[in-house]
Amino acid sequence: MKKITLLGAGCWGVTLGALLFKKGYSINFWEYDEKKAEELIKKRTLKRLPHLKLDKEIKISTDLEELLRESEILIFAVPSQVFRETAKKALIHLGEKIELIISATKGLERKTCSRMSEILKKEFPENLKNKIAALSGPSHAEEVSQEFPTAVVIASENEEVLTQAQKIFFSPFLRVYTQKDIIGVEFAGAAKNVYAIASGISDGLNLGDNSKAALLTRSLAEMQRLGEKIGAKKSTFLGLAGVGDLVVTCYSRHSRNRQFGELIAKGKEKEKALQEIGMVVEGFYTVESLCQLAEEKNVELPIAKEIYQILFLKKDCRLSMRDLLSREMRAE
């Protein structure tokens, strides 16, 4: 069976690795952080995924060269803000056998506002550009690792890549749908984390189920509005990578972005809230890019803008929510 290297041994990466190992693939993990790698080698599990055990045949290392020489499939599961440097490092050691490169990271790079597959296309040579796919959809690792039924989306402009990637991930409890709109899939997957922070703030302020649903509806409209301006398809936002992922991230107790918003609403300083969650809160980094993109494309994003003001300009949460909810009466 094919050799797969996973870059990043966080919850999602480890979950995917365990799933693919069970399907018979040869699995390697690369982890940047030596301490984390050592701990994973020793314990073979993560604190947040107590049900999961990585088999001893799965290799975990901080040495990219050794891992990548023979790899046929590469899966990125690193935080979005270190995606580009990881891609650059990986490229140096990438062997001849590589046939598929998949991003399982959801976010937008700061400053450039790039999607993850855009970074790959920018950094990787011509012969690799048509081997790229993105994995998205409502898929909390806590549940996938316990084999709860889950449906995900694999996106690529290349039909062959789609078919190949679909077969790799497919399993009895994981349904994999294909999508040609990689722009929409990646953009929605990044943006929803920002709106999950808004949902968390609504939870923290006890605004109730009605206004949380209204907020989610408006969030979806915002995502779609800006998404279309950058080339995404409208219909993608109605699918698993759009509304599906948005709903799970806004409503699940597993969602760190939602949880972060809740802590903020309860008066916690953002640094302390990030620390308390102890894992990367992608929406915290994405909100800046989202607002920047909106300005470039001349699109209004009232909710994202309020989240930015709360997190970076110390605007009061309550005031933000009041401002959002009291915008003038009008047609939908």
Next chain:
Amino acid sequence: MKKITLLGAGCWGVTLGALLFKKGYSINFWEYDEKKAEELIKKRTLKRLPHLKLDKEIKISTDLEELLRESEILIFAVPSQVFRETAKKALIHLGEKIELIISATKGLERKTCSRMSEILKKEFPENLKNKIAALSGPSHAEEVSQEFPTAVVIASENEEVLTQAQKIFFSPFLRVYTQKDIIGVEFAGAAKNVYAIASGISDGLNLGDNSKAALLTRSLAEMQRLGEKIGAKKSTFLGLAGVGDLVVTCYSRHSRNRQFGELIAKGKEKEKALQEIGMVVEGFYTVESLCQLAEEKNVELPIAKEIYQILFLKKDCRLSMRDLLSREMRAE
């Protein structure tokens, strides 16, 4: 101020009546059930809405003639299956002053599959047909009655009616958006109750957040597919009356349809489950119409069909969910 008669003194009717009274309208309630009317006259509140008190100036009666003679605005908040007979009764006594007729009921009539405004158009004379509107959106009475911020939709084909109805309901905590697509608004408001039963079943079987989000995504697609075939606009399903109301009904602890599904999944007989909830579970009646409409219009609704089979053909919930989740791999 104008005289409003509310037909039906259930949770939603009573909530709307209290809100409109506070805005200065003269409010009358008509309640079919004498015992319920007497209790409401005495207690001035409903068990499920302990925070709410109806002012003594609000009249509650079972005598339609007396109430309707001077009414200028009529609001229907009766269950969908008694909507037509209520409309027929009301028509007999309707005075000359009537200028607006609003349906706040969400459902489809059995056998005819009619939306509530369709029933009104069928039963009412020509001069009243252009005074009709429908109220919808994510608005659990338990929260609106406590003045939690809420956003609703008022729908009508008539611009003047829209503006008038928007002004009637608007209040500092209730934002009212207008929508010209009354077909989409009413159809979505009815269909979502069926899909909330599906969500409840997923909850009852502990299928997890990932599959619940996938189920909601597919539910929205089903609603939209059939909705478009009966003349609804696609975009309506992305709005408050579509995804907004669907989300709140699938996720809120206040939702009786969700709760009903949960009880069914836990093995309760449907009659006992209906009894335990003690209020009308609209989705239970709507599922039949939904499946009938789907057959007439030649649209596939896998989720609604499974709910029908569970409720009326004794199909096992677990088997239904497995069948839904194991449909063949394909593009979104």
